[in-house]
Amino acid sequence: MTPSVRKLDWDSNFFGFATAQASCSSGSPEEIRQIVSWCEENSIRCLYLLVDAAASSTVRAAELEGGHLADIRITLARPAEPGTAQPVEIRVATGEDVSALKRIAAVSHTDSRFYHDPGFPRELCDNLYETWIERSVTSDFAQIVFVAEVRSKAAGYISCHVDSRGARIGLLAVDKKARGQGIARGLVQHALSYFASHSCSQIEVVTQGRNLDAQRLYLKAGFIPKSVELWYHKWFGLEDRSS
Ligand SMILES: CC(C)(COP(=O)(O)OP(=O)(O)OC[C@H]1O[C@@H](n2cnc3c(N)ncnc32)[C@H](O)[C@@H]1OP(=O)(O)O)[C@@H](O)C(=O)NCCC(=O)NCCS
Structure with missing residues (x-):
């Protein structure tokens, strides 16, 4: 299975190191692990991972995999x-x-x-x-x-x-x-x-x-x-x- 992660060419060029983004919303701990493995295989330096705040097992998996909480993203409409x-x-x-x-x-x-x-x-x-x-x-x-x-x-x-x-x-x-x-x-x-x-x-x-x-x-x-x-x-x- 291909994890839902992609390299960000624009950001990588801009910052000078390889970045990737995964929108994993309420993915399983196994999916988070696959995303991290994909990043390791593809020499990514920084992964941006977006997770639903209510998906506690996904949040915990992101933290166990070494994610640093950078922002709480609030969408209003x-x-x-x-x-x-x-x-x-x-x-x-x-x-x-x-x-x-x-x-x-x-x-x-x-x-x-x-x-x-x-x-x-x-x-x-x-x-x-x-x-x-x-x-x-x-x-x-x-x-x-x-x-x-x-x-x-x-x-x-x-x-x-x-x-x-x-x-x-x-x-x-x-x-x-x-x-x-x-x-x-x-x-x-x-x-x-x-x-x-x-x-x-x-x-x-x-x-x-x-x-x-x-x-x-x-x-x-x-x-x-x-x-x-x-x-x-x-x-x-x-x-x-x-x-
Ligand atoms: C957020 C920002 C755009 C507000 O600009 P502003 O011109 O000072 O806001 P306004 O004077 O039009 O205030 C509008 C309302 O916002 C609220 N507000 C804005 N700044 C506030 C402050 N420092 N404290 C409390 N309320 C504030 C007020 O409730 C105000 O309500 P009112 O209409 O009853 O007076 C400005 O602080 C800014 O540029 N911040 C940095 C960039 C940023 O955060 N952009 C938004 C990114 S998503």
Whole structure:
């Protein structure tokens, strides 16, 4: 049987070591062992393993195989209905915004799992999110990115995806100096209107268990929790990179 694991070419090139991902939801301990063996046979350095938080035997197997808990992945969802207009200047992002958005991205996503695993160098984590927002604006990686402005300067962004996996919010961040003024609320409401005008029925967003600001924001915008999963990172090699 081929275990449900695949090498991640993009991540491997980006980080400079072989990474693989397995979505094993509620797999048996034997399946987890097969995934780990596959990684050993394929010279993987870091495995990302996504497990249903309620699947206790899978969670235990991930831990027994040496997985390090890197993140609690919370998916929230709500029906797509037009958002309520907010007093925030919002427009579509263009290539000219990229450097300003990258500056925000480089310091904003520190709740994500890569920052909580010392195996990933901090500068590469910053660069990951710079690259992610740049690709979202300049390629078809995201359908659209909206920018919020304060005094004609970019103060935040939200990326929207509509594809075969459904409609979802990708990246959202607000410049640290501009937080607490309703800018994220405005961006989320704007994104809701965008999704509603594109015949989407349900919108999803993923955030981290440690990201209380984002959870409060999305709950207040009418999103409700849909699933809770656990991201384990398992390192292979001479030393355990997670300690
Ligand atoms: C999360 C984030 C986008 C919020 O941006 P913001 O512009 O400060 O949020 P807003 O001012 O629009 O706040 C909207 C609501 O969120 C809640 N909220 C946001 N930040 C909060 C905080 N620090 N403490 C308590 N509540 C907070 C408030 O309840 C607020 O509710 P209100 O509408 O009743 O005022 C911002 O903190 C950020 O960029 N964080 C880093 C990136 C990130 O975590 N992105 C989300 C990834 S999934």
